[in-house]
Amino acid sequence: MGQLDNKTAVVTGGGTGIGLASAVRLAEDGAHVFITGRRRAELDAAVEAIGGPERATAVAGDISNPADLDRLYEAVRARGQGLDVVFANAATASLVPLEQITEKDFDHVFDVNVRGTLLTVQKALPLLNDGASVILNASTAADNGTEAFGLYAASKAAVRSFARTWANELKDRGVRVNAVSPGPVDTPGITDLFGEENAADVRTKLATDTALGRMGRPEEAAAVVAFLASDQSSFMLGANVFVDGGENQI
Template sequence: MGQLEGKTAVLTGGSAGIGLATAVRLADEGAHVFVTGRREAELEAAVKTVGADRATAVVGDISKPADLDRLYDAVGARGRGLDVLVANAAVGAFVTLEETTEEHFDQTFGVNVRGTVFTVQKALPLLNDGASVVLVGSTAADRGVAAFGAYAASKAAVRSFARTWSSELKDRGIRVNVVSPAWIETPGGTAAFGDEETARAVREKVAATVPKGRFGRPEEAAAVVAFLASEQSSYVVGSNVYVDGGENQT
């Protein structure tokens, strides 16, 4: 018996990286996972990786309310409510203040903040009492990384919402927590650096400065999400759990 046996979970942004690793971990713990993503082919491949009998793919963009409605219609049709919600979908790019455009700002906040808000809000009628909501933040929210301002600010907003929602949902026993990864080896992370050569240079810098001496693995972040999703963390509410190899702790 897994820690989430018989539970129903929703995971946004589950096609690759931390999202895919989390989908696999939640399913391994016994949950049926509804996985969302914008790219159908990648999403279908992810569900095959998780296991077709353990996951359901729902193509959609969390910044579009109609797509969220379609997701939760599918969850509702299963008839078991929702026990775990992992709001993982996000976008990010290195853009300086001088280079910031309205389009870049609107996309970053439209997905990372607005999308997260309505991902959680629209789940409320389905969330069972005692459910767990896990928001995926970032250590960037605590650090002044050059050219990462919009992304960092969006993740700071996510952290703030977790505190507020913990207070608002306490009467239903719904716990809201944040997982804040740092440098995790993912396809999206490499793309954010622009090319593999730049990504390699960043990895070398991280290895020299982070106590753990390397990038994290998606499975390491997924393990923390699974902990917060389960009753193992029943007394953890409104917290921010770092998965950063010690980078922000030393």
């Protein structure tokens, strides 16, 4: 028996990285997981990694596009069991210092990380079962002031704020909202953001920023997501759980 047997979960950005690791873990705990992302090939591979169509369903889309989210939740609705877990994980980042930020840069980051997170949770509301768990993926970047990360950091500070407000608004339904804030986790996003030629040096630098002296693994963040998704965290509401190897703690 798994702690999420007969539950239904949604993981945005579920094709790679923390999203994929979390989808795998939620399925291992018994949930049927709906994943979404923009790259169909990655999603198809992720479904197989999660356990095949019996354990996972992929719906391609962009969380900043309301129509794509409508298609995702229509697939959840068609399953007929409501929704028990939402992990609003999908995000994007850019490296742009203040003097170079354009409106396009701002819109790109905030449309996905802030507007997309809002729409992900808002459109899930009619499907949420009593006792459901909503988990928002924030970041240590919201607190540490890394140069050229201003847009990403500000967007993740907004996500952290959402968790507090929505926890208060949804508590009377028995819906718990919490956030997880990963630190340096080794995902394909490192290469996507910094480039293949810089990725190794960036990983080395990020590892030295943690008290543990290493980067985290996606599975370590996924374990916290699974905890927040389950009844084991039943007395947690509006919390922000750091999974950062001590980066922002000591």
